[in-house]
Every structure is written in C-alpha cells, then in structure tokens.
Amino acid sequence: xxxxxxxxxxxxxxxxxxxxxxxxxxxxxxxxxxxxxxxxxxxxxxxxxxxxxxxxxxxxxxxxxxxxxxxxxxxxxxxxxxxxxxxxxxxxxxxxxxxxxxxxxxxxxxxxxxxxxxxxxxxxxxxxxxxxxxxxxxxxxxxxxxxxxxxxxxxxxxxxxxxxxxxxxxxxxxxxxxxxxxxxxxxxxxxxxxxxxxxxxxxxxxxxxxxxxxxxxxxxxxxxxxxxxxxxxxxxxxxxxxxxxxxxxxxxxxxxxxxxxxxxxxxxxxxxxxxxxxxxxxxxxxxxxxxxxxxxxxxxxxxxxxxxxxxxxxxxxxxxxxxxxxxxxxxxxxxxxxxxxxxxxxxxxxxxxxxxxxxxxxxxxxxxxxxxxxxxxxxxxxxxxxxxxxxxxxxxxxxxxxxxxxxxxxxxxxxxxxxxxxxxxxxxxxxxxxxxxxxxxxxxxxxxxxxxxxxxxx
Amino acid sequence: xxxxxxxxxxxxxxxxxxxxxxxxxxxxxxxxxxxxxxxxxxxxxxxxxxxxxxxxxxxxxxxxxxxxxxxxxxxxxxxxxxxxxxxxxxxxxxxxxxxxxxxxxxxxxxxxxxxxxxxxxxxxxxxxxxxxxxxxxxxxxxxxxxxxxxxxxxxxxxxxxxxxxxxxxxxxxxxxxxxxxxxxxxxxxxxxxxxxxxxxxxxxxxxxxxxxxxxxxxxxxxxxxxxxxxxxxxxxxxxxxxxxxxxxxxxxxxxxxxxxxxxxxxxxxxxxxxxxxxxxxxxxxxxxxxxxxxxxxxxxxxxxxxxxxxxxxxxxxxxxxxxxxxxxxxxxxxxxxxxxxxxxxxxxxxxxxxxxxxxxxxxxxxxxxxxxxxxxxxxxxxxxxxxxxxxxxxxxxxxxxxxxxxxxxxxxxxxxxxxxxxxxxxxxxxxxxxxxxxxxxxxxxxxxxxxxxxxxxxxxxxxxxxxxxxxxxxxxxx
Numbered sequence: 001x002x003x004x005x006x007x008x009x010x011x012x013x014x015x016x017x018x019x020x021x022x023x024x025x026x027x028x029x030x031x032x033x034x035x036x037x038x039x040x041x042x043x044x045x046x047x048x049x050x051x052x053x054x055x056x057x058x059x060x061x062x063x064x065x066x067x068x069x070x071x072x073x074x075x076x077x078x079x080x081x082x083x084x085x086x087x088x089x090x091x092x093x094x095x096x097x098x099x100x101x102x103x104x105x106x107x108x109x110x111x112x113x114x115x116x117x118x119x120x121x122x123x124x125x126x127x128x129x130x131x132x133x134x135x136x137x138x139x140x141x142x143x144x145x146x147x148x149x150x151x152x153x154x155x156x157x158x159x160x161x162x163x164x165x166x167x168x169x170x171x172x173x174x175x176x177x178x179x180x181x182x183x184x185x186x187x188x189x190x191x192x193x194x195x196x197x198x199x200x201x202x203x204x205x206x207x208x209x210x211x212x213x214x215x216x217x218x219x220x221x222x223x224x225x226x227x228x229x230x231x232x233x234x235x236x237x238x239x240x241x242x243x244x245x246x247x248x249x250x251x252x253x254x255x256x257x258x259x260x261x262x263x264x265x266x267x268x269x270x271x272x273x274x275x276x277x278x279x280x281x282x283x284x285x286x287x288x289x290x291x292x293x294x295x296x297x298x299x300x301x302x303x304x305x306x307x308x309x310x311x312x313x314x315x316x317x318x319x320x321x322x323x324x325x326x327x328x329x330x331x332x333x334x335x336x337x338x339x340x341x342x343x344x345x346x347x348x349x350x351x352x353x354x355x356x357x358x359x360x361x362x363x364x365x366x367x368x369x370x371x372x373x374x375x376x377x378x379x380x381x382x383x384x385x386x387x388x389x390x391x392x393x394x395x396x397x398x399x400x401x402x403x404x405x406x407x408x409x410x411x412x413x414x415x416x417x418x419x420x421x422x423x424x425x426x427x428x429x430x431x432x433x434x435x436x437x438x439x440x441x442x443x444x445x446x447x448x449x450x451x452x453x454x455x456x457x458x
Numbered sequence: 459x460x461x462x463x464x465x466x467x468x469x470x471x472x473x474x475x476x477x478x479x480x481x482x483x484x485x486x487x488x489x490x491x492x493x494x495x496x497x498x499x500x501x502x503x504x505x506x507x508x509x510x511x512x513x514x515x516x517x518x519x520x521x522x523x524x525x526x527x528x529x530x531x532x533x534x535x536x537x538x539x540x541x542x543x544x545x546x547x548x549x550x551x552x553x554x555x556x557x558x559x560x561x562x563x564x565x566x567x568x569x570x571x572x573x574x575x576x577x578x579x580x581x582x583x584x585x586x587x588x589x590x591x592x593x594x595x596x597x598x599x600x601x602x603x604x605x606x607x608x609x610x611x612x613x614x615x616x617x618x619x620x621x622x623x624x625x626x627x628x629x630x631x632x633x634x635x636x637x638x639x640x641x642x643x644x645x646x647x648x649x650x651x652x653x654x655x656x657x658x659x660x661x662x663x664x665x666x667x668x669x670x671x672x673x674x675x676x677x678x679x680x681x682x683x684x685x686x687x688x689x690x691x692x693x694x695x696x697x698x699x700x701x702x703x704x705x706x707x708x709x710x711x712x713x714x715x716x717x718x719x720x721x722x723x724x725x726x727x728x729x730x731x732x733x734x735x736x737x738x739x740x741x742x743x744x745x746x747x748x749x750x751x752x753x754x755x756x757x758x759x760x761x762x763x764x765x766x767x768x769x770x771x772x773x774x775x776x777x778x779x780x781x782x783x784x785x786x787x788x789x790x791x792x793x794x795x796x797x798x799x800x801x802x803x804x805x806x807x808x809x810x811x812x813x814x815x816x817x818x819x820x821x822x823x824x825x826x827x828x829x830x831x832x833x834x835x836x837x838x839x840x841x842x843x844x845x846x847x848x849x850x851x852x853x854x855x856x857x858x859x860x861x862x863x864x865x866x867x868x869x870x871x872x873x874x875x876x877x878x879x880x881x882x883x884x885x886x887x888x889x890x891x892x893x894x895x896x897x898x899x900x901x902x903x904x905x906x907x908x909x910x911x912x913x914x915x916x917x918x919x920x921x922x923x924x925x926x927x928x929x930x931x932x933x934x935x936x
Contacts, residue, residue, distance in 0.1 A: 068507050081506065088500065090507060187507040194735035222509050223738055296732055300539050303550020304504040308601065324543050347541075347730035356732065 001203045004059055004153045004210060012044035012058030012102060019060040019104045022151040029127045031136070031145040032062070035105040036071030043102045056214060057100030062146045063156040064139075065106040066113055066189040067198075069093050076189045077121040078111040080305045080312045080331025090187025091222065092156065092198050092215045099214045107142025107155065111333045112302065113163055113191045115139050116405050119396055120335045129171040130432055134389035137167030140201070144171045147201040148432075154211050155201040160191045161290055162384070162409025164199045165436060168421035169384035172432030174202045174451065178212060178444050180416035181226040184219035192297035193224075195413040205452035208420075212444070229442050233449035240450060242268055243278035243377035248408045254387045260425035260433040261383050267457050268381070275381065278373055282366040283411060289366065290410035291403055292346050292359040298336075299343025305331060338399065363414050370415045374440040379450055381437060382408055384421045388431035408436060418444040422451045462662040463697070465690045466670075467619035469578075469628060469682075470654040472610045473636050474588070475519045476643045481587045481609035482510030482553065482737075489604035490648055502607035504548030509736050512537075516609040517740055518750050519641050520560050520585050523611055525751040526635035527580050529564025534741050537585075537734040542727050545601050546590035554612075556731045559584035560740060561611070567759065568624070568631035573772050576624040579616040586610050611641070617656070617667070622690065626683035629653055630780075633679070634758045638782045646677055653682050659693035659703065668693065669703040673710055673717050685710045688717055761785045764792065768801055774808040783823055784811065790827040791834065799834035806851045825854040833861040840923050843915075846870040872923045876930070879914070879922050883930045886913045899935055907931060 007015050020040070023032055040060070047058045063069060066076040068086035075081045093103065110120035118126040118141030126136035129148035136145045140157030144167035147155045157164040159177035168175025176199045183198040190196060198215065202208040209232035217228035244265050249258055265275045307313035307327030314326035332340070346355035373380060385405050395402040412419035418441070421434035439447040477487050483499035486492075501508045524531045538556040561583035568576050590606035592599050613632065619625050633651060637644035644650055658670035671693070673685045693703050708717040758779050765775060765788075778784045784807055792800035833854065837847040842865055850861050850870065858864055865871050873879055886892055892913065898906035907928060914927045 074506070076506070084506070086507075087505070185507075186509050189506045190509075192735075221511060223511055224509075224736065297735065299730070300541060300551055300732060303541055303543070304506070304548060306543060306545075306550060308545050309503060309548060310505070320545070344730060347732050349728045349730075352731070 001150050002153055003202075003204050004056070004207045007059045007153060008057070010058060012047035013041060015058050015060050016040045016044040016102055016104055019152050022149065023105060023146070026149050026151065028132065029129065029136075029145050029149065030124055031107055031126050031142040031149070031151070032105045033065045033075060033077060033108050033123055033142070034072035036069065036103050039071030040102050040104045043097070047100055047102070052100050054098060054100035055210065056096060059101050059154075060104045060152050061096065061101050061154050061156065062105045062107050062143060062152050063093065063103055064109050064143050064158055066109060066158055067093055067156060068187040068189075069103060069106065071103065072106050074106070074189070075123075076112045077109045077123055078331060078333065078336070079122045080307075080327065081189075082312055084311050086187075088187060091184035091219045093187065095214055095217075096211075101214075104152065105146070107140070107146055108136075109142060110139040110335065112189065112298070112336055113139040113158055113160060114298070114333075114335045114339055116162065116166055116402060117390070117395065118142065118167070119392065120333050122333050125392060128389045128431075130430065131389065134391055134431065135170070137170035137385075137389060139163040139167075140175075141167045143201050144168055144173060144175065147171070147173045147203065153203065154207055157199060157201060158188055158191070159197050159199050159413065160195050161294060161413045162406050164201065165409050165419060165421040165434070166385050166405065168201055169423075169434030169436075170389035170432060172423045172434070174205060174208055174420065174422060175434075176200055176208045176212060176420040176444075176448070177412065177418065178216070178230075179226070179418045179441050181224050182230060182418070182442075182444060183212070183215045184217075184222045184225050186219055186221040190301040192294040193301065194297060195294065195416070197413070205422075205448050205455060209445075209448050209452070212448075226442070230444055233445045235449075236453035237378075237446060237449050238272060240273040240378040241376065242273050242275045242379045242381055243373055244275050245280055245283065245380055245382040246277040247280055247283035248382040252386060253383060254427070256427040257383045257385070257387065257433055261381070261435050264424045264435045265381060267454065271454065271457060276377075278377065278380070280366070280369050280373070280411065282362060282369055285362055286366060286411045286414060287403060287407050289359045289362050289414055290406065291342065292355050293363065293414070295339040295343035296347050296356050297343070299340045299347065302332075302336065302340055307331070335399075366411065367415050370411075370417060370440075378443075378446060379437055379439055381435060384408060384434045384436045388427040388429070388433050412436075412438050417441050418447050420447055420451060422454070463659050463690075463694045464620060464662045465657055465659045465686070465693075466617045466667050467625050467686060468617035468656045469615045469619065469625065470656070471613045471629070471632055472588075472652045472654075473523070473613065473642045474650040475516050475609040475611065475641060477513055477515045477519065477609055479513055479515075480607035481513050481516050481585070483607055485607065487608055489608070490645075492604055494600070494602035494604060496604060498603045498606065502548065502603055504550070510553060510734075512737055512740070513609060516585065517560070519609075520583070520611050521742070521747055521750045522639045522754050523583060523613075523636060523641045524561040524564065525754045526639040526641065526757055527561060527564035527566060527583060527613065529580055529583070530562040531742060531747050532558060532560050532562055533743075534558065534739050535560040536739045537737045538731050539734050540729040540731055542729060544589070545599065546592050546603070546606065548590070548603060548606055552587060552589065553734055553737070554586035555584035557733070558739075561613075566615075566628060566631055566635065568627040569762075569772070569776070570623055570627040571776075572623070576619060576627055578618045578628050581614045581616050583611050583613040586612060622683045622686035625655060625686045626679050629679045629682045631758065634779055634782075638757050638785075639754050649677055652677050655682055655685055657686055657689040657693070659690060659697065668697070669705045671703065671706055671708050671717070673708045674720070676710055681710055681712060684715055685717055688715065692717070756785075756789065758785070761789060764789060765800075768792075768797055768804065770801065770804055774804055777808045777811040778804060780811065787823065787825065787827060787830065791830055794827065795831040795834060798838065799831055802834040802837055802847075803830050806848060809848070810852070810855065823855050824857040825851075826859070829854050829859060829861050836861060836865065840874060840925065841865070841872055842870060843872060843920055843924070846920060869919065869921065871921060873918060873921045874923045874926055876926065879918070879926055880930055882914050882917050882922060883927060883934060886910060886917060887931070887934060889913070896935065
C-alpha cells in the first residue's frame, strides 16, 4: 500500500493518471460516483509547473460525494441533488487544494449519509474492498474502499455516528473522526449539525496526522469550529492508562471481533500501557439517544431540498404541495424518508419533551460519564462494529438490525470526542476487523500517536 | 339593559434591524430599490452545506433595543429553528429564538392623545430572520429572496392594551423608542416595523378573556388603530347575536378599512421547534451589555422629563417627539439658550410638522441649532414680528443660514426707533380715514387701537414694532 510519502516528489500528472487508472480497474466495486478528471489533470499540470506547492503537492485523493466540490456534481448519492453543480467548495477541500492535494473523484455513500452499508445510495451499493460479496460499510463506503484498494493514499469522509470508523473497519484502513469542531463542516451537505464531523481514511496514522493537520482549524464560516489546537505528537506515548469498554464486549458482539479487540488490548499491555475494563452506564441507551437526536436534526437539515431553488423538481407536480411532496418523494430514498419521519415525529408538539428533550438530557449524562472516565484513563478501547462486513441485503429488511451495527460508534459522536478505527486483524473468513480508540475532546494528537506507535505490533 | 364590552389587546411587533449585512450572512441588508434576488448569499439561498454566521451588529442592536424597552438582557440566549414549507423560506425553517430569547421582560409607557399614559408590559423580545417575498401571477409565482435573512427583533407585549387609541399610542411609542435607540431605520413604507395585533372582546368585568383574532402585518399606526376599532365592533356584534368569535388569523384591507379571515386555528401548523446546533449560544457579560447600552442616546421619556416645566401642549410634545431629529433640535436649543427660546422653537416646529403620526412624512430639517437660537433671541427682542419670525424659520429649515441676513435681505427687521415710528404714527393719525377710530378711542372704545396699529404696520411694511406703535398712539391721543 502506497502512503502519502510515496507520491511526494513524483510527477503530479503521473500520480493522478495512476489513481484514475486504478479506479477504472476497480469499477466493479462501484466506489465512485464521478471522476474529476479534467480538473485533476489541470491542477496536476499546475503542480508540475511549480504553480501550486505545499505539503501535499501532487498527492491524489478522493472525497465523499456530500462535500461540495468543483469538477463534478455534488449529489450526496441522492436523486434530489442529481443535477446539482456546486458554485463553491467545502472549506476543507479548499485547504487541501491549497496544500497541493488533487481531488480525482467523488465517492459513493448512503444517500445523505443515512446508513451503514452504502446500500442506501440512489446509484447502487459499493462492494467491500476485500470481499465483493460483502458491503463496503457506510456511510462513507466509497472513500473507505478507494483507500483500501490503494487507488489513493487518503480519502475524505464524514462521520455522524460512525460513518468513517465503521467502513474503515470493514475494509482494513485507518479512519479518523476528529473532535467535533476540529474540522470545518462548511460546504458539506449537512446530516446532523451537532454530530457531523469531517475526517479521513489513510493507510497509516502518520498520513492521517498529515492530512488532518491540513484540514484542522477555525473557520469563520462555521461557528462551531475550534481554534486550531491540532499538532501531531513528536514521540510515542508512554505508559498510557487505557480503559476497555466492557459494555461493548458482550456476547452480542461477534466472537472474532471480541478476539481481535482482546488481542489488541494485549499488545497495548505488551507495549507498556495498562488496560483495564471500564463501564459506561449509559452505553445501552446511546442508540436510542442517537436515533432520536440525529433524525430530528436530519428532518430539519433536509427541509431545504424542496425542489424550488435547485436540484430535482418533479415533472409530475401540478401545485405547490405537489412540488414539495412529489419532488421529495422521488428525490429521497426510503431511509431518508424514514429518518425525516422519525425526526418530524420526535419534534412534533406534545412529543418534543418526551423524546428530543429527554434524549438531550441523556446525552448530557453520557458526556458526564465520558468526562469521569477520562479523569482516570487517557484512551478508551472497544470494537468499532459488532460484526465484520455483512452481506448485501442481510440487514436491509430490518432497519433496527442495521441501526444496531452503529451501537459502538454513536457514543463518541454524541459526546463530540475524537475516535478512530485502526486495522487490528481479520475474521476467520478473512474479513478485516478494526478496533476503536477514543480520547477526551481535543486529544486527537494523543489518539493518533498511540495508533502510530502500535502499527506493526498487533 | 345592554352589556358593556371591553377589548383586550396584545401586540407583536417585528422591527427590522438597521444592520449593514444580514443576520447570518454578509449579504447587503438594504433590499430597497434592488433587483429581485440581487442581495442573496448562498447562506440566505439555503444552498446545501451552508452554515449561519451570526452578525454581531444585530446582537448589539438587540441589546440597545432591550434598553429602550426597559428590559433585562439574557446573559445566555440561543437560536432555534421553526419549520414550515413555503417558497419564501429557503431553508425550510426560520431561525428564531423560541426557548431562550435575548430580551427578557420589560415595559413601555405610551402617552395617549387624551393625555393619559398606557403602561404596557413586554413579555420578551427575540431575534429572528425575515423570510423572502412572493409575487403571484396568473399561473405561477416568483420568489424574491432579497429580504430573506434580514435581521428582526419581535417584541411581544402582554395583553395590557384596552382601546384602539392605546394600541395606536403603544405602536407610536415603540416606533419612537426603536428609532431613537438606533435599532431600526423605521421606514414604515418599506415594512421596517410590522404589527400583529391580537384582539379579544369580553363583557366588562368578565374574568375570562374572549377568543382572540390576530390581525397580521399592519404597517402603520393608523391601521393598528383602525383594525382594533373594526375588530371590536365585529366581535361585539357577533357576541350580541349570540355567535362565537373564532380564534383565527385575519388580514387588514386598507382600502375597505376592514379585517378579513385568513386562516383558522384548525389549520395551525406544528412548527417542530428545535435548538439550532449550528449557532453557539450568545453569551454576554454585564460589561459588554453596559458598554453597548451606554451609546443609546436620549429616549422619548428623557425628553418628556426635560420639557416637563415648559408647559407645552401635549399635542406639541407629541409632534416634537415624532422624529428624533425634532427632539434633538428642541433639546439642544433648551440646553444652550434656555426655556424661553426652546418654547419659541417648539411652537415653530409644531406648527410646521403636519401630524404626529406616520402620515406626516419626514420633515427634512436642515436648520443649525445656533441659527434657531439667534432667531429666537431676535424674536424675543422684538426685532421680528411673529409672522416674519416664522417666515425666517421656514427658510432655516430648508437650509437657509444666518437668520439676521435672511431678515435683512427680506426687509423684515422691525423698526424700534421711536422717532421713525412716531413719524408714521403722526401720518396715520392725520389720515382722514383714521378719524373714526381716533374718536372711538377718545370716547373710551379702546378696541379701535387695533385698527390704527394695523395701519401703521401696513405703512411700515410690517417692520414697525407693534408694541411701540401702540404706546406712541396712546401718548399722542391722551
């Protein structure tokens, strides 16, 4: 697998052409919704001519198709945005381009990032990088697969409840969800404003450090961003206190997943860290909190897709009500509609206190529990997903079953803490399995330095 | 015996803030005379991925408004989303403050035309964004988003108003408070202040309020008054007939001077309010609030206090307060030249200002305070007749400078030289036409002296000091 340093100093045009060639070789995986070939080659030539320089000069990358970018439409894998050409680019894209990186394509996702398998894409699912009979995971499935297939050394995803970490685990790459507010959300199609975080997929922790140090920082266009605090650590962390979350190591979790996690815990001990079992009393409620708060925010954030100003307007519509009803019916996939309905329900008059307010209170309890744990522990460890990548259609009939696969990732999203998936082993069937590391808010550098120090040791 | 009815009114007033840019974007906040959709940023347009950036100037103006409303400012306030679908609402929700508004309880004391004062408690006032505008054609409608995202505060009163006259007085006092404090440009024609008037009627002394009708989007003081009057009559008629008043939203037809039904409560939407996670809470310290409120200039009540001892007619005071510029001029004259000069200027201004409400239109006063003080002094010293003084005043407010020069140029200065006037008096007294008046005076009918003074003023082309002329006539006839 080629890392970023393998691309530095090479012909940018050759880097881009190679990435596009590999992407085309792997088209059966359906990781891409579009290539940004013309713009990529043009930018590559400018890098080669010395007009663009920077720490990522000439390095190709791909981006989840919910980021607004030039060079290809931005669809969020939905039909309602099928004809949408963004007039501006997301802040993090602008930052990466300023550092010399070159976007070569837009990757597949569950429409509007609603899902954990990429099966909810309006343009068909993405296949797992290791086993094409399995799902890519999601919602950032295309970006995970493009990285795992060595098409590019890094890819951008968005993580609202595990959408970077889970596909990273399913495809055997690193996936980082930074602290909420470390990276700008400006110019990324919003899913849930209070948990959306922009992050990346890489092959090594060091590459993630490099990419995130370019992405991070205060953005005047996103009021929730934090002053830039992210500086990669210069030395390996010593004697960390690590808590293994036992609530996520129960019998409900696949035996292979538990075993891989236990082995990783052992290798942490072998590296001089202490690992103890810890509990998060609210852990069992996190899915319930998440599937109230996030659909509520989704129902609000998706209200703007009304067929009036941009995107798809139903050709069948004969009245204003039909413009709304039919455009949204035709433009959204089933899972979008399900979440809009759940969200509208929990926000409706008479139910708001019982659902949304209660979930927010429970969220505060969860945050308090994390704060208490981080007084005693530097890092928390647990699996990413209860299972390795599952088969197509296995979970689609039962949405609850699909939601359960988010059980271990949503806690970090609700708490706004940094979390990452680190490749740690494989199942008996040879499917990749990652483990999840979490740290206190703004401790992203510690998280990455631990992952870096453990590479090749597990 | 017929029942006596009383009405109860609460008013919600939307005030457009005088910021340079919109509430959440850098787009120009002045949509007047602009092409449709000319001042719309991607944020106001509701493009995917756009995030609001709170305009600090709007927060500062809301804090000023809080002072004008004698209200406490919340140390922590937040924004919420109010959801509904309409083509003038680009995001599918309006960003407003449902749960934690920036301005807490306050009050307004509004002087009524009859000299009484109505004390109206303010429940709260919150910040929110305006929506765009639709123009409907035969089989299509056009959307103009220039106004979308314009910052507003909505001032919500308690139901403390009990007559149409009080409603108008409250609306006018709000206008004065908001314009004086610099919160809004107060351009009523362009909808800078819009009133939603909630009116219910019940038998006098009843413990329960009647069902209320809300008349929305009134944009003049007169329409507030007329709509309240109309609704009172309409609701009383219904009750007298034994019918029910329906809780509903009504519009105001200015041409017919009538309210009309728009939608009933059954059609009320569920707005699914929720906190807006894109905007961090507004957190304010005591020091910040004080420093922002310190720049609020004098408010109407401050002027009323300052003029308390001038014995001005209440209609004169209301006219002076109708625009901040009049009040400022008047106050400056009072401070620099004293009460007597201030009273003269007050009366000149009041006779120039047509009306104290929005029908008056703006009087563009260009006069320098110093010139007005000189003019008042000249009048005091009998150098100008009252008619000529007013003429000079009219020149000054149109931009004329130096009242003495104006008076001289127009030959208006009064002659107070005894010898010069005595000559004219002799001339008038010897005129055969004056003989009847002369005899009348001699026989004790003093009224006839007015005719003689008039003749002297005529002969002197208005320049003779009438007091002096009268004194000389008496001396010569006794």
